[in-house]
Structure formats: C-alpha cells, structure tokens
Amino acid sequence: MNEVIKTLLEHRSVRKFKEKELTKDQVKQIVESAQSASTSSFIQAYSIIGVTDKEKKAKLAELAGNQSYVENNGHLFIFCADFYRHQVAAEMEEKDVSATLETTEKFMVTVIDASLAAQNASIAAESMGLGICYIGGLRNNLPEVCNLLKTPERVIPLFALVVGYPDQQTEKKPRIPFEHIYHENEYEQDAAAYKKELDVYNETISAYYKERTGDARQDTWTAQMAGMLEKKSRLYMNEFVKSKKMNLD
Incomplete structure (x- = not known):
C-alpha cells in the first residue's frame, strides 16, 4: 500500500485545531493541488475564497450553525460554483452564453468541478499532517454568506473546508461495507x-x-439517516440558485 492510499484510508474529520495559522506557502500548495483536479472540458467552473478576517470567520461560524471550528482553525477555504469568469470571457469574445450557463447540466458541472477540487485540497492538506473538515452548514443561509463574501451573480458558495493542526485524536468512523x-x-x-x-x-x-x-x-445508521431525511431543510435553495442565474431550465 503506497503513502497516498494510506493517507486516503486514514481520513477522519477534525473539529478542534491548535491556534496556529497555515503559512502562505501551505495555502498556496493546497490551492494549487485543488487546481490540479480533473475539470469538465477544462471549464474550471469554481473559485476558492480564503477567509482570514476574524470577524468574518466568526459570522460564518454563526451562519453555519454556531460551529466553533469554522472560526478557530488554521485556514478557512470556501469553495464556490463559479460561472462569473465565464460570463466575462464570453463578453470579451462578444458571445452570448447565458442560455448555456443557466442549464441544469452546467450547474452540475460547477458543483462537480468544485467538489473534485476540494477533495484534492483535502488530500493535499492531510498529506501535510493537517486535519480537515467539510462544512455544509454554510448553506443554512446563503444570502447572508454571499453578502458577507461579496460574491457576484453566477457565483454560489457551496461549502467550506476548515484546515489546521489537529488538537484532538478522533476515531475513524466506519464506512458502509x-x-x-x-x-x-x-x-x-x-x-x-x-x-x-x-x-x-x-x-x-x-x-x-x-x-x-x-x-x-x-443509534444505528438507518435510524440516523431516516430521522435526518424525514425533516425537510434549506427549502429556499431552488429559488436562491435561480436568483443567481444558474439552473434555470
């Protein structure tokens, strides 16, 4: 078994970090690793926002459900679905691409591209001895998140990735066989x-x-899943995504 596979198989979420920021070089390596991920037709339909401002991190932690580790970590990355730059590219070439950018297929491309990039970033961070945790709670209130991060039309924050030096020993959670x-x-x-x-x-x-x-x-996995999925959540998402001029067909 090689070192890459060992790193992958040893993954676990970390929710408590030491008070030590990542260096600029570490951040750059993680982002460049993310950029090396596969991307549909070279479209690269995502962006990453690094949040270092303490007040913004505190607000994002609140919006994500008062998760302290969103505020206290080595670095906070926000992965976004992004067709803003493609709109700009089309304007540069005097083309109208709105009808294509607003399809469900292209929305899926942005989500897939961002997810592939994020997983590359996670593996890179863990290979450096750092811990990570994905944060989907940002989607609890995306209008406020977008306002805080000043994201333009055709850009949607999908999730956060907290990275840092682990300050806890967590157990590996058993996966489905x-x-x-x-x-x-x-x-x-x-x-x-x-x-x-x-x-x-x-x-x-x-x-x-x-x-x-x-x-x-x-509790069991089936009871946990059934209980969670029984409760509807984030029902504003369809209209919100459409308001960003994405997934309109």
Missing part, C-alpha cells in the same frame, strides 16, 4: 440483501457510537 457500495455491471436491487447488509452495518455503527460515548449513544 465495500459490498454495499460497489456494484458490478448493474445496480443490485435485491431489497432483502440490502436490508441484511444494512443490519450488519447498523451493528457496526451502534458499537462505534457506544464505545466512543461510553454507552451514551447507540
């Missing part, structure tokens, strides 16, 4: 087999929580 994730040639739709595999995974997750919390928590 390989056999349940990987399908060969066609999608496995045997419901009985699915339920059996999920029962086994439930036992694994329950044991994980039980050991981690000293018997205080023993």
